[in-house]
Amino acid sequence: MKFVSTTALTLALALGAVAVTGATPAAAKKKDDAADASKPKFSDAFRQAAQPAQKAVEAKDWATAKTALAAAQAAASTPDDKYQAGIMAVIVAQNTNDQAALGPAIDQVLASGKAPPEQQIQLYTAQAQTAFNAGKLDVADKGFTQVNTLKPNDPEILISLAAVKSRENQTPAALQYTDQAIAAQKATGQPVDEDWYRRALAIAYDGKQPAGVVKYGQQLVDAYPRADIWRISLQTYRETSQLDPQVDLDTLRLMRATNSLAGERDYYEYANTALNKGFPGEAKAVIDQGMSSNMIDNKALATSKALAEIKSIAGPKVAADKADLPNADKKARAAANGNLAYQTADAYLGYGMYPQAIDLYKVALQKGGVDANVVNLHMGEAQAQGADKAGAAATLAKVTGPSQTIAQYWAIYANKGSAPAAPSQPAAK
Structure with a gap:
């Protein structure tokens, strides 16, 4: 800054x-x-x-x-x-x-x-700004701190202090002042500047604070739910949290839902993860989407052994896999526990057959023997992408444990959706 x-x-x-x-x-x-x-x-x-x-x-x-x-x-x-x-x-x-x-x-x-006091506020502010631009962080820190004493809870001064603390590598203090600035700005009834959230996210990311990355990433995308912001939020989450393959797949699914997949690597990681989890139809659909959106071109598919291998493995399995769904559905409803219902519902989810998936997730929960948190997460995903946004938010709110964070991201999507990316928006680390 x-x-x-x-x-x-x-x-x-x-x-x-x-x-x-x-x-x-x-x-x-x-x-x-x-x-x-x-x-x-x-x-x-x-x-x-x-x-x-x-x-x-x-x-x-x-x-x-x-x-x-x-x-x-x-x-x-x-x-x-x-x-x-x-x-x-x-x-x-x-x-x-x-x-x-x-x-x-x-x-x-x-x-x-x-x-006089009012003039001191102007003077200390100018002094601190001049010192910050000159790299004299100690002077800037003292100046903005003095202004904050003379004029407490001013959002612009608080965010300035956050910038100084960040440059001084005082990450906890920088985030504390950012929180105060955001709260003070909200109290005025005015929107919080996008850059404040992005700056806080960058501070948490650079400071290797996964909890902070989640906190500010969610605040950022909740306030500015554009496709590019979804990408920033979810990518930093993936990079700073040790996600197991299932949570990573649910994160990639949300990136797909928010149109925030970008580039051959994203589509490869998603397709490969889906295929490894046993969803050939979803893997193929992701590659096909990447090609139709020009994120993967025919030349890349022809030259990339990894992409070609995924498509060659997934493609032939899709017809039989999809044709077996009605039979699996019937068996799931007659099963003693909800495990087969959960697995079949996941297959429906991968094919975008949301009503069928929701119905079987409910069966899985009723029969038991499944991880209710994961089932509710996936049912919320189906509801969020289908026609039941309010139901999705209620379902996702039930999720606790390791799946809770990604459920919170999905709940934001259910409430806010995703707007097109802003072409001129600079990427935040």
Whole structure:
């Protein structure tokens, strides 16, 4: 993350037009100070030296202001002198895009002790942004922390602190501030920026935190259920979690349902996993889909031994496998336990025959002798891809244990579906 520009400071000049026209007589000055103890106390030398610089600033004659500012700085002795000189230095640095001078100018204003709270917020924010862009993370950290103290629970400041903590390799703190920023943004009733979720996901991924990858991946896809976001979320989940072949197959099935499979490798992994689990029809259908979507072209199929082998093994088995389904269905309903009903329902699922699959999953649960979590997961998948989205969410909510995480992803799909990918969206790690 790099801040595009520092915060635009709206710093009013503390010296009025009359105040810089010349030295105030000593007696009058004492009378004014007694009447208003809060009135700025400028030295006579500074009043004289600051006049050309202030006039140049007001005229937006930045070249003259920059030259005249040196004399004003040299004459500054009181806290008010230094505050005013620093204000002018900040304005000149911002308007001449002099980033090297901006940081010290802001430091000078803050060190004077004269900046009011609202102005301190602006100054510390600009100081922190400038320091972050310059790679001075300790200064940026202190600056944003100070702003967070002065203006607590501001989403933009919290997400800025998260960015700093991430660069400092303080992963837990970075994610904590991200959580606070997301919660604070939601409390405003405004949508959370997609980049906040993507950044949190990247932090968790780089920090090798599988639980964080799941948490932020699910939040990201729940808020922005596009095909490209589904891919980011599910791929990072697969890469950071040790998934057994069944859970991996259920994850690949969700990638297919959300149109987030991309490239020959994805289709090969899916088809190979399905074939190894005993679903030749699903394996062949995946390869056929890859070809029809141009993710696998005929040349790749001809030159890839792995793909060709899968299709050559799966293809001849499909007709007999599918033809045997009615017989398997009948046997499953007459069986003593639900195991055959579960296996046959899985076959129906692989062929996209969702009503038949749902019916037999219910039979499997009723007969027992099966892992209810896996059966409910697969029944939820069938419902989510069929015509019962609400039923899918209810079914998937029953899943616990090792299948719970992928069930949660499927529940998001049941509730949100998948939108087309955004072509210009950059990929997040």
